[in-house]
Amino acid sequence: MNDNKKKITVGIFIAIGILIFVFAIFTLGSQKKTFVKSFTLSVVFNDIQGLKKGNNVWFSGVKIGTIKKIEFFGTSQVRVFLSIEEDMHKYIHKDAGASIGADGLIGNKIVVLTGGNPKFPFVEDGDVLKVNSSLSTDDIMKTLQVNNKNLVDVTGDFKILARNLVDGKGAAGALLSDEQLAMNFKTMVSNLNRITLSTAQTAQDLNTFGKTLNSKNGLVNKMMTDTAVFAKLEKSAASLQQTSQSASLMAANLEKASGKLNTTDNAAGLLLNDAKTAEQVKAIMTNLEKGSKKLDEDLEALQSNFLFRGFFKKRARDSIKNQ
Incomplete structure (x- = not known):
C-alpha cells in the first residue's frame, strides 16, 4: 500500500510538471509567435544599433512579429530578417519602410514598420523593405551633449553679463548703477512721450482740418x-x-x-543836379519874396492915400455884402 501511494504521488507530480512544461512552451511560443503562421520580410541596415535576434517588430504601436535572423550583407551592412504574422499582409504595402527604435527610453531595440501608400500592392513573402532614415539613440545623445555644451556656454555668458550689470560696466550696467544717467534716461523717455502726444495731437488737428476743408x-x-x-x-x-x-x-x-x-537835359533834372541853376532859382525865390513884401507895403501905402481910400472902402463893403 505504501509503495502504491508513493507511485501515485510521484505520478501526480510528474503529470503536473509535464502540464506546467507544456503550458510554458505554449506561453513562450505565443509570445514569440512560434506557433503563428507567418511570412518573412527583410531589411538592410547600415547600423542595427544593438538589435538582436528575437527582438520585437512593431506596426502602428502593435507587436506583429519578431526578428528571425541577422546576418552581414555586402561589405559592412547588416541584413535583418523579420517574421511577420500572416494577417498583416493586408496592411503592409511594398513601399513600406522600416526603422530601428527602442521599447521605451532605455528598453530593448525594436524594428518599427510603416504601412506605406495604399496605391502600392501588398508585400509578399521574401520582399525587401526600404529603410526609413531616423535619428538613433546615439545621435540623440550626441545632439543632447552638444545642446548641453551650448547651454553651458550660454549660461556662462549670461553669468558674465549679469556680473557686468552688477558692476556697472557697459551702457546697461551704467544705466542700472548710475543714478544721474538713469534720471537722464528717464527725462529722455518723458520727452519722447510728450513728443509722441504732440505728434498725435498734430495728426488729430490735421485730420480735423482736412475734414473741414x-x-x-x-x-x-x-x-x-x-x-x-x-x-x-x-x-x-x-x-x-x-x-x-x-x-x-x-x-x-x-x-x-x-x-x-538824374540827368541835366530837362528842367527837373537841371534843378536837382546843377548847383548853379539851383543857386539862381534860390536867388529868384529870394527876390520874389522881397518883391512880394515890398508890394504889400506899397498896397498898404495906397490904402492910406486919400486918392485911393474911397476905392478900398467900397471894395470892402462889396465883399461884406457878397458874404
Missing part, C-alpha cells in the same frame, strides 16, 4: 464743386494779374522818370 460749405469744397465760385476766383485772379501788370508798368515809368531826374 472737405466739408460741404467749406471754401475748398466750393472751389472744387461750385463753378460760379470758381469763375469768380478766376475773374479775381485775372484782375489781380492785370493790376500787377499795371503796377509793373507804373514802376517802370517811375524808374524811367527817376532816371531822367
Whole structure:
C-alpha cells in the first residue's frame, strides 16, 4: 500500500510538471509567435544599433512579429530578417519602410514598420523593405551633449553679463548703477512721450482740418464743386494779374522818370543836379519874396492915400455884402 501511494504521488507530480512544461512552451511560443503562421520580410541596415535576434517588430504601436535572423550583407551592412504574422499582409504595402527604435527610453531595440501608400500592392513573402532614415539613440545623445555644451556656454555668458550689470560696466550696467544717467534716461523717455502726444495731437488737428476743408460749405469744397465760385476766383485772379501788370508798368515809368531826374537835359533834372541853376532859382525865390513884401507895403501905402481910400472902402463893403 505504501509503495502504491508513493507511485501515485510521484505520478501526480510528474503529470503536473509535464502540464506546467507544456503550458510554458505554449506561453513562450505565443509570445514569440512560434506557433503563428507567418511570412518573412527583410531589411538592410547600415547600423542595427544593438538589435538582436528575437527582438520585437512593431506596426502602428502593435507587436506583429519578431526578428528571425541577422546576418552581414555586402561589405559592412547588416541584413535583418523579420517574421511577420500572416494577417498583416493586408496592411503592409511594398513601399513600406522600416526603422530601428527602442521599447521605451532605455528598453530593448525594436524594428518599427510603416504601412506605406495604399496605391502600392501588398508585400509578399521574401520582399525587401526600404529603410526609413531616423535619428538613433546615439545621435540623440550626441545632439543632447552638444545642446548641453551650448547651454553651458550660454549660461556662462549670461553669468558674465549679469556680473557686468552688477558692476556697472557697459551702457546697461551704467544705466542700472548710475543714478544721474538713469534720471537722464528717464527725462529722455518723458520727452519722447510728450513728443509722441504732440505728434498725435498734430495728426488729430490735421485730420480735423482736412475734414473741414472737405466739408460741404467749406471754401475748398466750393472751389472744387461750385463753378460760379470758381469763375469768380478766376475773374479775381485775372484782375489781380492785370493790376500787377499795371503796377509793373507804373514802376517802370517811375524808374524811367527817376532816371531822367538824374540827368541835366530837362528842367527837373537841371534843378536837382546843377548847383548853379539851383543857386539862381534860390536867388529868384529870394527876390520874389522881397518883391512880394515890398508890394504889400506899397498896397498898404495906397490904402492910406486919400486918392485911393474911397476905392478900398467900397471894395470892402462889396465883399461884406457878397458874404
